[in-house]
């Protein structure tokens with residue numbers, strides 16, 4: 001049985017126009033990501049990673065080309081439908097967490113359910129608590145965001161991305177603001193979520209983090225340069241061990 | 252509906268998060284609403300006092316005077332003055348007006364043994380006391396006979412007594428008006444101050460004959476007006492028609508010509524003053540409303556700052572699936588809730604303010620129910636109007652730009 005295509009892009013391009021200047025951020029990207037995949041996107045700064053992710057996350061629209069998310073032809077949707085798609089099918093994780101300040105972890109995680117119009121979630125509080133449990137924050141439910149460490153805040157953000165049971169989790173440099181050890185823990189969390197069946201797409205600058213994924217896409221100048229399966233995937237243990245080795249003073 | 256409830260909760264969380272700012276934002280509305288309520292109520296209070304006073308004159312009252320017209324704010328007499336002859340014709344023939352009194356008004360100094368006071372002196376007949384139903388506290392009115400024989404008697408109000416005879420019994424004492432000595436025969440009961448500020452007790456009443464003979468002397472002068480009371484309230488219209496016919500005859504006015512006098516009933520007087528005070532109230536209310544608008548601009552200002560400050564939050568909400576309308580609703584609710592809360596506090600403050608004014612100045616201000624409605628409704632309207640622009644700005648943010656906003 002062929003796996004369900006969560007993402008399918010056909011010749012997606014994105015051109016930014018600033019007056020007379022045209023910036024070709026993405027050029028003719030074809031990509032298929034199936035259910036249960038865990039993909040890392042790497043590439044130099046300015047190579048178009050975020051632009052691509054924004055389109056995949058329905059925050060932005062391609063200049064040309066077609067995008068199918070979970071078999072829905074996204075190009076044809078209205079603003080409200082896009083908002084609903086983001087709410088139902090996508091979980092976003094950002095580098096700067098983007099949590100509501102002075103608000104409890106619980107309320108932050110409940111937020112996507114506030115905008116749910118399908119009525120498929122009956123008890124948002126229960127679901128939020130469950131999601132916080134999945135990221136290991138069951139004892140921080142009523143803490144305000146400013147009372148949490150960076151790693152904990154990012155885990156709240158991940159819980160927020162999980163709570164609406166999305167088809168796809170998109171992460172733009174989720175570990176960018178975290179130290180190496182915490183980054184590894186977050187990456188390990190992604191692995192666990194992926195093992196539970198979640199489809200994950202993450203942008204990262206750090207090869208060690210990318211190594212946790214199953215598949216790696218390398219972008220350059222708005223195109224996919226390489227797209228390959230990762231053979232020796234990192235685990236939390238191996239990554240922590242490597243970390244200790246590199247941390248040792250070189251004489 | 253469920254969605255609106257959820258957004259409502261979000262909006263209130265945001266207000267609660269920025270409590271100090273929320274209160275400061277409300278301040279403009281609070282002051283505005285309180286001002287609207289207090290000014291409108293003050294206007295209403297003044298109206299009520301004037302009305303009470305006029306109805307205190309007696310519901311059967313008719314005032315007959317020379318026709319006058321307002322020209323550039325000055326009262327100009329247009330018609331023929333009303334003379335003794337007119338009065339006598341009325342007195343002789345009127346059926347519906349059992350009581351009639353001329354009124355000769357003169358501003359003069361009343362000089363007593365221990366003081367003096369500028370006051371209004373009214374020359375009236377004995378009927379005046381029936382017509383206006385003013386009562387005597389000590390002594391008595393001057394009689395019909397006193398009027399006929401032009402006795403130099405007078406009846407004074409409480410204010411005059413206080414100034415001229417402090418701590419004394421004025422009855423039988425003399426006061427001088429325009430060098431003419433008058434014997435005080437009666438002291439009027441206190442009436443209180445008028446709504447427009449005039450003191451109803453700052454008054455001297457004397458027989459009109461005496462005023463005519465002694466003070467005006469040979470100067471031929473018409474009466475300021477003739478006061479009359481109708482048989483009963485039901486006969487006011489009859490009385491008015493009767494007086495009009497008699498006076499037209501007396502003034503020899505041709506059938507097609509207009510009256511050269513005017514007759515005003517107490518009800519008409521009440522209508523006129525209520526029009527004047529109504530305009531006054533409206534004007535005061537309008538001035539107070541400006542402060543509400545200023546309050547609204549304050550809300551808009553703070554909401555705009557709030558939108559800018561919360562750009563990232565808005566971006567996040569959009570990213571996780573908020574529709575534009577959700578964001579619009581959220582910020583609109585915030586603005587309306589702030590102005591509504593401001594409205595509630597403003598109403599409370601306005602009502603308390605009215606009480607304080609009453610305690611301090613004794614000027615009774617009934618809080619007009621409609622002023623609360625106006626203040627409240629206006630506050631809501633302002634919340635919507637001035638909240639809409641910032642809310643729209645928030646809703647129209649591009650999620651990607653908003654998420655990147657530093």
Ligand SMILES: Nc1ncnc2c1ncn2[C@@H]1O[C@H](COP(=O)(O)OP(=O)(O)OP(=O)(O)O)[C@@H](O)[C@H]1O
Nearest residue numbers: 016017018023025044045046047048049050051052
């Ligand atoms: N709104 C925009 N207007 C104009 N040009 C843009 C806009 N957004 C992105 N670009 C351009 O598109 C290109 C790709 O940008 P993008 O943010 O996708 O890069 P990135 O791979 O995410 O880089 P980084 O690793 O630094 O985050 C860049 O050249 C950038 O300048």
Ligand SMILES: [Mg+2]
Nearest residue numbers: 049050051172
């Ligand atoms: Mg980027």
